[in-house]
Amino acid sequence: MPARDSQATKARILEAAVTEFAEHGLAGGRIERIAREAGSNVRMIYAYFDNKDGLFDAALTSAIQSMAAKVAPRPEDLPGWAGDLFDYHRAEPAALRINMWAQLERPEAASEPLESYLAKTTALAGADAAPLTAVDLLVFIYAVSQAWYLTPVGLLKADGANPDDPRRIAAHREAVVAAVTRIARPVT
Template sequence: MPARDAQATKARILQVAVAEFAEHGHAGGRIERIAREAGTNVRMIYAYFGNKDGLFDAALTSAVQSMAAKVPPRPEDLPGWAGELFDYHRREPTALRINLWAQLERPQAASEPLETYLAKTTVVSDGDSAPLNAVDLLTFIYAISQAWHLTPVGLLKADGSDPDDPARIAAHRESVVAAVTRILRPSTVDGE
């Protein structure tokens, strides 16, 4: 009988849990589904994560840390970083979705990946001379890069255009980058 690889099992559980909770939230996420998809059993999930809350919190932290690793802040080019965040959320909406569920269902868990955000504010404040403090600047960049993905589809279609049209998406991404540029260097935009 092969030896059990606890780290691999825990990683599989976490990967499946991130997808499950991003799709269904804390209340709708099912431990039984996670166990089945991860090729393990409910008992092992509780052994590794304690309870459903512990698993959700670990999944949230994992999603946020994964995003931070894949799209780290670039203080030398914050407008470009905002565009990269826009692209990331379009390509991989999991971190955004699970974070929204956390805000709705487990707000105490939404503050858990604090170290990840503190590291980003340190990086941004070390390399930036923006008119905003690092926390406000990061908040603005996240808000503007996520806005398209959080806007009701009905509003995106209100002008009769297709929100999934590549040209429209590219134009919105360009607007994200321009908005961050304006907040950082308002006097250098539009020839002023």
Template sequence: MSPRDAHATKARILRAATAEFAEHGYAGGRVDRIVREAGTNVRMIYAYFSGKDGLFDAAVAGAVESMAAAVPPRVDDLPAWAGELFDYHRREPTTLRITMWAHLERPEAAAEPVESYVAKTTAVSGVDSAPLTAVDLLVFVYALAQAWYLTPTGLLRADGSDPADPQRVADHRAAIVAAVDRLVHPAR
């Protein structure tokens, strides 16, 4: 019998949990589905994460940290960064979904990696966006980048167009970039 690879097992559990919680939330997420998908057993969840709460918290933190690594702030071009965040959420909806579940069901998990946000705030603090503070600026960038994905589909269809139409998505992305450009460069 080969020795168990603890790191690989923990990573498989975390991957399976992230997918499960992003799809079903904390309350709807089932440990039995997670362990089946990860090819392990419930004992390992308790060994590595101290239970479902710890596993959910780790999944939320991991998703946010992955996004932060994939789309770091572009202090030299915040409008482009907003577009990149929009693209990331289109490509990887898991992060947005799991953080929304966290806000709804387990707000203590939604207070995830403050260090990540402190670093981003520090990075953009040199951007002259008066009267906005660095935190305000980040809030607006995130809000604009995420809004399309958080808007009810009925509203997106209210004008009779298809929200999945590539040209409509591209136009919305361009509007986000332009809006952030106006926030950062109001005199233009």
């Protein structure tokens, strides 16, 4: 019988948990579905994560850390970074979705680890965006890069256009990049 790879099992559980919780939230997420999707069992989930809240917190952290690794801040190109964040949320919405569920159902776990925020604000500290602080700038960039995905579909359709039209999405991405360009390099 082959040896069990606990790290691989834990990684599969986390991947399945991110998907489940992003789709259904903490209250709607089911440990049994996560175990089945991960090719594991409920007992192993509780052995690794103690309880459902622990698994949710680990899945949230995993999703956010994955996003941070794939789309790290680029102080030398804040507009490009904002565009990349916009693209990331379109391609991989799980981090945004699970974070929104956390805001609603488990606010004490809803923020990135403080170290992550400190690293990002430190990276942006030298960015030319007076009078904004690095924190203000980070909040603004996240807000504009996520806005399209957090806007009610009815509002996105209010002008009669299809919000999923690739030209419309490209135009919104351009607007995100332009907004960050203006605020990161204010006209003096």
